[in-house]
Amino acid sequence: MDEGNATAGFILLGLFNHTRAHLVFFVLVLTVALNSMLGNTLLLLLIHQDCRLHTPMYFLLSQLSLMDMMLIFTIVPQMAAGYLMDKKSISTAGCGFQIFFFLTLDGGECFLLAAMSYDPYVAICHQLRYPVLMSGRLCLRLILGSWLLGAADGAMQAAATLSFSFCNRDEIDHFFCEAPVLLRLACGDTSIFEFVMHICCVLMLLVPFSLILMSYGLILTAVLRMRSTEGRRKAFASCSSHLAVEGLFYGAAIFVYMRPTSSTSANHDKVVSAFYTLVTPMLNPLIYSLRNNEVNDSLRKYVACCITLTRKDALVCLDLCGCAKRKGMQ
Known part of the structure; x- marks a missing residue:
């Protein structure tokens, strides 16, 4: 086998075989993906429409929903097409773009989740200074930083991974192009790239996760000092669900x-x-948002308005922010 030859494309073997059991699992995966799209789309709509949700936390959550939606679009259509139409081939460029977008979104989400853990820490531990410590400008910087750092990691790993020779080995035993999986097909020495990947993972996984644990540790310390038993119970339930996801x-x-x-x-x-x-x-939308009273109230109001087809309620449905003058609708 000539080690100097690089494959012109790849074959994604996929996640499922064509058996009845795997067909059930495939339908389950599609159901999960559709529910994810529905939940995140609904959350984006509510945050955009309702002025009561125009806060730093929900601004960050809207970006998390956007990243999750784009992540589903990056992975699921290729996987579904490969299974349903038996089109498992993907070009080298297509594989590179999939690695880039996946790592951009996945890496950006790592930093964004760390930024989101800062908001409840400030809200609970520094309530009086919240408007200063969690300003709109800071939120914008956190979001831009998350996207840019994710894109930098995606571009670096996509370019480095595809720079290797794959010795005409083109079968990827996976359902999408992922850098560690492609390294198994490489002919040359990948030890240097693996070392660099570990450094990137420390910066993009361990450091943000450590910051999240630190933030929630400080939050729980503050919660334990609360006199209200009900307040402690709600705070513990919220923190535990966030940390679980x-x-x-x-x-x-x-x-x-x-x-x-x-x-x-x-x-x-x-x-x-x-x-x-x-x-x-x-x-993510279930744990972070749809369990919150503010989001539930906004959702109930939106559904009620859209079900009612009178002119007045239809206009209210399109104006959850309350910016329109109610007198003009009467």
Whole structure:
């Protein structure tokens, strides 16, 4: 086999086989993806329409929903087309773009989740200074920083991964192009790139996750000092659910990206990757937003207005912010 030859494209073997059991799992995955799109789209709509949700926390949440929606679009259509139409081939350029967009969104979400943990810390531990410490300008900087750092990591890893020769080995035992999986096909020495990838993972996974744990640790310390038992219960429930979802996301990503290539298992990687590319985007709007009273009130108001077809309620439905003059609608 000529080690100097690089493959012109790749074959994605996918996540499922054409059996009845795997068809059920495929339908389940599509259901999860559709629920994720519905939940995140609904959350974006509510945050955009309702002025009561125009706060720093919901501004950050809107970006998380946008990232999750784009992540689903990056992964699921290619996977579904490969399974339904048996079109498993993907060009080298297409594979590179998939790596870039996936790491941009996944890496950006790592930093964004850390930024989101800062908001409840300031709200609980520094209530009087919240407008100063969590200003709109800071939110914008946190969001731009998350997108830019994610894009930088995606561009670097996509370019470095595709720079290797793959010795005409073109079958990727995965359901999308992921950098650690492609390294198994490389002919040359990948140790330097693996070392650089580990450094990037420390910066993009371990550091943000450590900041999240630190923020919630300080929050829980402040909560324990509360006199209200009901307040402590609600705070504990909220923090535990947030940490559970974030632990699933970061834990799965660390499992895939921070292990030595020699110790990887294709089947394990596919299952773990499915968790942080498909399951966590569905859980994020449920855990972070749709359980909040503000979002539930906005959702009930929106649904009630849209069901009622009178002129007045239809206009209210389109103006959840209350910016329109009610006198003009009477």
